[in-house]
Amino acid sequence: MSTATRTAPARTDRPAPGAAPVAVRHVLSRIGRYVFLCAVLGFFALPLLWLATAPFDETPTITASLPRFTLDNFRALLDNPYALSSLLNSVYLAAGTAVLVVTFAALAAYALSRVRVPGRDALLYGLLLLSSIVTGTATMVPLFELAFRLNLIDSRLGVILILSGGLLPAAIFILKDFMDATPTSYEESARVFGASPLQIMRHIVVPVVRPGLATVGVWAVANVWGNFLVPFLLLRGPEKAPAAVIMYTLYTEGGQADLRLLSTFSLLYSLPVALMFVFVSSRYGFRFHGGIKR
Amino acid sequence: MAPVTSPPDQAVKGRRRATGAAPDAAGLGRARATGFLVPGMVLILLFLVVPAAWTIYLGVTNYRLTGLAAANPEVVGLDNYTRALTDERFRSSLVLTLQFVLGSAVIGQAGLGFAIAYALRDRRGPLRRLVEGFVLLSWILPSSVVAFLWIALLDRDGGTLNALLGIPGTAWLLDHPMLSIIVFNTWRGTAFSMMLYAAALENVPRSHLETARLAGAGTWQQLRDVVFPRIRGHVLTNLLLISLWTFNDFAPFLITAGGPEQRSEILPVYVYKVALSGGELGFGAAISFVMLLINLVIALVYLRMLGRRKETA
């Protein structure tokens, strides 16, 4: 082995060559980062401004402005016989769907992650593609007829099942990444102690991937919460209608928005999901894994 | 314990047995695994595959919701498809949709999401929580509410944006309808990309970035040489999902209703108009199926570009 001939880099003996500009650049990049983050904050907060002011304004207009403060709008909304109950209906549908989606997706994702199924990625992606058709308008007749044949018209269960079917592929897709990222030594360790697969699932896997379950749960809830078409087509009376459907009724005969009710209802309609998100993210963490492996 | 400069699976002497390597750690066995799969798959089969197949069938009929064709739908073969492909409106709608996907998903959501995740990568504390909170809020709020917020923001006369910028009368939704819904959808969906990339960036070992820095690499070079190759899989997942979702996103309808003059009529809106307003369910179903095929093509393009580069690591 020989010592390589080496061209010694020109050595400068200035005390700190380029130190000042570098420091400046460093500061500039820091400032740049803050400016960027503030711009992002502004961009994401600005549209929400209206939601924060209009409900408290006596005469809400389309412009977000300092409100002439009043709570009358809330009182007016309370007079609407369906407003509050529709929120409860939404909770019912969202919770039902989320539980179903999270449970079934967790089981399926776990099985897919741990047992080699040939062509599972293709299968998952195929289902994902199909799920995108099913959320489209063109499927409403098949969905309706299906529900009719299964006697699921005017049944919340029907809505929950149909929504779950649509959400499951993506949920499995997301959860599988979480499962893949979980070290198997936890499970093996439990297995040596004699735990059955279901026990392992319950005691180890579920708690370990809880942030993933929480994420998928929130995602499912948000999806159901905003879904109009399926509950509208399948449910009959407004007693069962979720907030997404009732939101559409807050228009006048000619289709004009009643801004007072609409803004107030929008706020009430948004609050549960926002609160749920805050709760879930502080309690279970809210994050993603991901990346298609191999 | 020593602060790990790289995630465990990176270490040469693997500390954690990573994924997939040892399948079936819990001793599921095929039978039980099948049992785990069944409930989900039954639901999917019944409420996803069946209606989807049905829809595909409708695509070859002239079925309508009302009128004579509702009473006696006829199989018309590929007529709907030839009609769609020769339809000027379909084609322009397709072009708009591709613009929409490219602009709001690939550039907007993925780009902004990555930028936010990158800017927040080593930051903890209130600023991060605040930014993430707002970004996520835009993601989970119901679309009907969100649409309203954006109409309020962009309105020509009373819009908050014009009021802030001091340019009343700028008709964003009319003069720049595509831009508006692209920005809107970026706002709406960035959260997903941000979270995915935040997770991805945690997988980029600090030592790799620092090696590049020591070699004198700037931010851009670090991104190109270290970060991107490392998060390729995440980029793929992200692009696949958000492109698919954006391609099928109906929310812009609530803001521009496809207008003015169909200048923001992306395919889901087109399908809505064809199927619901026009009642032509057969034709609408055919377009839906064409959309699925286009999604498939997009997915394959992504997979080709980003996936399948094996690293025997």
Next chain:
Amino acid sequence: MSAITMRELTKVYPNGVRALDALDLEIADGEFFALLGPSGCGKTTLLRTIAGLETASGGRVHIGERDVTALPPGRRDVAMVFQDYALFPHMTVQDNIAYPLRIKKVDRRARADKAAETADELGLGALLQRRPGQLSGGQQQRVALARAMACHPQVFLLDEPLSNLDARLRLEARTFLKRLQRELGVTTVFVTHDQAEALALADRIAVMEGGRIRQVGTPTEVFRRPANTFVAGFIGSTPMNLVDAEVRDGELVVAGTRLPVPEGVQVTDGEKLTYGVRPEYLDHTAEPASGGLRGRVVVVENLGSFSLVSLDLQPADAPAGDTPGTSLQVVVPEGREPAPGDTGWVVPRPGRSLLYRDGELVTPEATPAVPAARTAAGAEQ
């Protein structure tokens, strides 16, 4: 507590890797048994096959009287400590320790008591309510042990239990582990790729290579009489010097120097053998010594109270500079270290040299006891 017997044990992974190759091994009841070998030799696979985490492709495993080959891991009555400890991150130390009991449906109170008791034994009493993430590496290792102990298994299986600890902690944990196993007396199989760990801890050691066992024996046997050049190169904190030798006129010629053939070895003239001697059993002098090998000092590494000197051998009859590339390592006591570049002579201590024919040991065992008193490490010439 039980013996473990493996017969013709074979494991072929689905990708075709033959990780265990018709392996026979018996581990006695109560023994502290080490599996040693380079990375990828199948140590973990063997351990996992005993535990039942891998199903054997062939052969049988017995624990005590029971043939457990077909039993699932939960019913083999073994406990395993993983290299990463696999402590459940969402459970407290107490719940972690009590987990096996929970699976065995022991009621909550009894579980807590047992966990507290086990934790106390291992000095974890104060940590019961912490989570694994809040523990140091050494503490985590002890929790993993406590969890394994809690259900009184017949067999402990430890997969590199020390390798995640830093150098200093590892020494402490080693002593602790040895003490603990003494007290419990449970049959323990532990995997390591660190020969010093294996020597220090084990009652017996199996050295593996490529899915096969190359030698089984007590630490002393394995250290003093490695059965083949593979084991010879692997065991010892500095590996054994293994040098080509040729038999000429009934004497060994090693790097141009004539050495006597060890007692009891039958050699034929012209035969090529491998001559092995541990650096600890070589003495280094600065003056020419009879029966010594001449070399130039290349590297001197300080090992504390002595140094490891590497020499490139220069045959006495060859001109300097024409080194055929043979080098030797010698342990030199402190204060005696040569400087790099010096020339020195290396003299093997009598009765300590081993001869290998085709890689297998041919030197027969000498008189049972240690050859002579006062023949300690690198102290005498």
Next chain:
Amino acid sequence: MSAITMRELTKVYPNGVRALDALDLEIADGEFFALLGPSGCGKTTLLRTIAGLETASGGRVHIGERDVTALPPGRRDVAMVFQDYALFPHMTVQDNIAYPLRIKKVDRRARADKAAETADELGLGALLQRRPGQLSGGQQQRVALARAMACHPQVFLLDEPLSNLDARLRLEARTFLKRLQRELGVTTVFVTHDQAEALALADRIAVMEGGRIRQVGTPTEVFRRPANTFVAGFIGSTPMNLVDAEVRDGELVVAGTRLPVPEGVQVTDGEKLTYGVRPEYLDHTAEPASGGLRGRVVVVENLGSFSLVSLDLQPADAPAGDTPGTSLQVVVPEGREPAPGDTGWVVPRPGRSLLYRDGELVTPEATPAVPAARTAAGAEQ
């Protein structure tokens, strides 16, 4: 190649951890310098501050003549090898090695040539087209070194470069590294928490604790005369025995036994000191010996050609069983090991005992050279 000088270097992390505490250190040009210390003592932080990956909270760093405190890492002309090697998995070995040159905008041909040349020097010539995932740990380490060498930095910084290798490879890599540094002569700072590594490799060692330097010296100095009990406990493959001692009638009383006070130490009667002696500098006999400490053998660990014996001391004048809990470790040559449970006597070798007052060494340096020839490890009584 340049010296590195640190003055009052302080690093406080945003979370308030003071990882470096007004640290002064000079590393000479061309020196192979080790930073040693327990986990969390600030070794990595110091290295990273030299590299510029962390900005100092106070103090200055000079490399050669240049004050680099405010320079970004890319302009300090240093190269760093990380513990995980940080090889880019998507690049071939060649591209990895050439990466710093690519950033420096060297053209493609020149880069390839340089990479091939460097790879050849490190024996990686055949691996140029492989990816890191297809290399063994040792090869990966060498690729990382090659990458660091490729752009001829003034300083090499190595953060635990060996700790990811398995025990056997580590030894080889150690020797390789030492040889390489000798040849290149580049100032090298390397971090380890393994004292054996530091002793074997370094020209000088700094032992750190809690962000401060506790001792700087050559391996021999640090090993033989640890400046304080912290270093004493840290250095040595078996840590030094540190026992409470009291001065009575001008003599030391250690666990009930009287020992002479080392030469040149001023003591006052009744004073409490710490008596330190390395296990290597103690001799063990089965028969009572004058000036010996009596104890019961608890654990015997095989260390290859000798064993480490731990004894619980039983003062001669105290009834057996009334052990105050003091224990000693002794290195015993092979063939002389006692069995656990035996009673034995431990005799310190003259001139090797150290006294610490309030944790600081008080024993003055003895006659410069080694006290006497033939005083090697645990061989004599």
Next chain:
Amino acid sequence: ATACGDSSEPAGKDAKNITLTIAANSIVGGKNSAGAEWIEKWVIPRFVEAQKAKGVTAKVTFVPSGVDDEQYKTKIALDLRSKGGADVIALDGIWVGEFVQAGYLKPLSDVAGGEVDSWEGWSQIPETVQGLGSFEGKRYGIPLGTDGRVLYYNKKLFAQAGLPAEWQPTSWQEILDAGAKLKTLPGVTPIQINAGTAMGEATTMQGALPLLAGAGGEIYADGKWAGATQPVKDMLDFYAKVYGGGLGDPKLQQEAKGRDKSFAEFAAGKIGILAEGDYFWRSVVNPTSGIAKMADRDTTVGYALIPAKQPGAGIRGQDFVSMSGGGVRVLNPHSKFPSQAWELLSFMHSAEGVKAELAGEKRITARTDVNKEVLAGDPMLSFITEKVLPVTAYRPPLAVYPQVSVALQEATAAAASGTSADQAAAAYQKKVEGIVGGPGNVTS
């Protein structure tokens, strides 16, 4: 509902236990709240009571909705298609034809028997209005009421522009002339005539079709759809003149909420002339309950008939034209209790019922007797009934109409944004041919 009747009970005329369901796109607290209240608080209790008097236990439920018409239509269509849904269903009159074609509806007398034809109400409903619920000469439903379109104008602005306070243009040119004068006022949009697709059906009803009628054209006549006919070109030309000549605000036509905004602007005195239905008077600028209240509505807002292009150039040779629409209530052909459902339906449309439905509000109902009584004091609505309804026209109730309507809207959008009338008409013709199945079904 039909699907959930107690099957052990005898179905049919003599049933003692009946369940009936009413569906309408109205909901308490939301869309058309008053209508929903009427059904819940008036119709159902009274009907149940009346049945009780006859010894029948009736359970009547109301299934409200409050969504876009298209969504409501879809839902009802799906219900009827699966032979489910409510017994009495409110529909837009224009849907009747397509529902009949799809086999979702049957003539009332087929469903409920001979009693239908002998209902007293028919005599109170003018033939033209009955047409709303009829298809191919058969009665499928009872109309709820109707409306008419006029030109509203702001008298204050007219005064400022030097135009007469009582204004009745007799040709399109007069409208344009008035617009030209209004244009001199700063910040005032002279004319708002809905155009483009953003306003949807409002463009067709308030703009394209009245103008078409004024030019003497009908969108569907003798089994053929109007293509690029001269009247269509004239209509588009008028749009081009208004929006190309700076008399209208083309941007407003494109905004998703453009119609709401036009209301607000009119109420704020920023629009001179606005074509709208009577709904605008009743519900938009209503000083008490409107969504864009105008306290001085009665003095400031004037209304005039929509003139034909030139006097006598309108359809049927009229001088003035208008368009009308209106809702109907139909019977579900799969009702379990068809005759009771008819009883309920006719009860809802009795004079008493219709009056109760109005609940003090003034609106044009289908029944002449009620109109006479209610509208007596309202000059505007009387104007509609007396002057507008006689000259009005209705849209063709066919399944493809919505698509043709969209094509019309697109044509107006093109004309409003500068495409020449001929070009816009040609493009429209092509589209219509595609929609209705070839040139054979289109006149040009």
